[in-house]
Amino acid sequence: MNYKTVMKLMDVKTLVAGVIPVFLGSIYSWYSFNKINLIYFILLIIAIILVQSATNMINDYFDFKRGVDDENKEREKVLVSREVTLGQVRVFIIFNKIIAFIIATFIASQTSYYILLVVLFGFIISILYAFGPLPISYTPLGEVVSGLTMGIGITTTVTYIHSGIFNLNTVLLAVPTSIYIGNILLSNNLSDMKVDKKAGRKTLPLFLxxxxxERLWVFNVIMLFLLTLILLLLDLYPKSVLLVVILLFPYRSISNFLSYEKSIDTKERTMQIIGKIGLRYHLAVIIGLLISIIFE
Structure with a gap:
């Protein structure tokens, strides 16, 4: 098994959905509460990459066993292309979960064992997402569940780990990220509509x-702007955040998204567009917070 196979198995393009909340929660804790722990920050990045990768593997594992993934997905699914076996995937899942749990246990021992409850809840969701008589990924709730658990769940937990504070403000801060993460899954499901329909899935795009x-996708992207303004008015963000967001946001992404037919053949393009939006938006927020930290 080579490096490219491992990266494909981890589904690296989706890892941004987990890493972004760690960065945001950490920087916001520094900005709002003047508290940040670099060791926790590094460990959290490692843990979330392991957890997100394991979740991707669990989803691919059960999709392959059900026969959902066919030759159309050979380029992106290592089980379909026979680059790995089911046994090897099980080993990777168990290894990732164990290392992530060890990291979580250490952080919990230094902060609060509440963290382990969050980890347990996340583990249950990652299983239910792909396993059971009615997996979450087979319903229109996938975008909502992923947005809430990864956007709000991870961001607020990371802020709490650094600062010891959990309140309404830390939840509101995470709402734009929650919507963005939901849009990542919406982008994926839009591309897979034909395959998902054939597999008997009832994803949100098939429901709507x-x-x-596509209109919901555009609305969610616009909401990133509106929510940033609302967070500024609520005094949760400094003015520098809105200014940098205005300067860095990839405005052409919406027109680019609407300019072509979504399918499995254009999936890479769709995921690149939503990835670019998320990276530039959250980079702008983080830069804006850092400007405020440095100059105020």
Whole structure:
């Protein structure tokens, strides 16, 4: 098994969904509460990459066993291309979960054992997402569940680990990230509509229809701007955040997204667009917070 196979198995393009909340929660704790622990920050990055990778593997594992993934997904699914076996995937999942749990236990021992309850809840969700008589990924709730657990769940927990504070403000801070993460899954499901319909899935795009799903995608992207302004008015963000967001946001992404038909063949393009939006938006927020930290 080579490096490229491992990266493909981890589904690296999706890891941004987990890493972004760690960065945001850490920097916001520094900005709002003047508290940040670099050791925790590094360990959290490692843990979330392991957890997100394991979740991707669990999803691919059960999709492959059900016969959902066919030759159309050979380029992105290592089980379909026979680059790994089911046994090897099980080993990777168990290894990732164990190392992540060890990290979580250490952090909990230094902060609060509440963290382990969050980890347990996340583990249950990652299983239910792909396993059971009605996996979450087979329903229209996938975007909502992933947005809430990864966007709000991870961001607020990371802020709490650094600062010891959990309140309404830390939840509100995470709402734009929650919407963005939901949009990542919406992008993925839009591309997979034909495959998902054949597999018997009832994802959100299949429930809403292609055009309405694309409208929802655009609405969610616009909401990133509006929510940033609201957070500024609520005094949760400094003015520098909105200024940098205005300067760095990839405005052409919306027109680019609407300019072509979404399918498995254009999936890479769709995921690149949503990835670019998330990276530039959250980079702008983080830069804005850092400017405020440095100059105020």
């Amino acid at each position: 229809g292609r055009k309405n799903s």
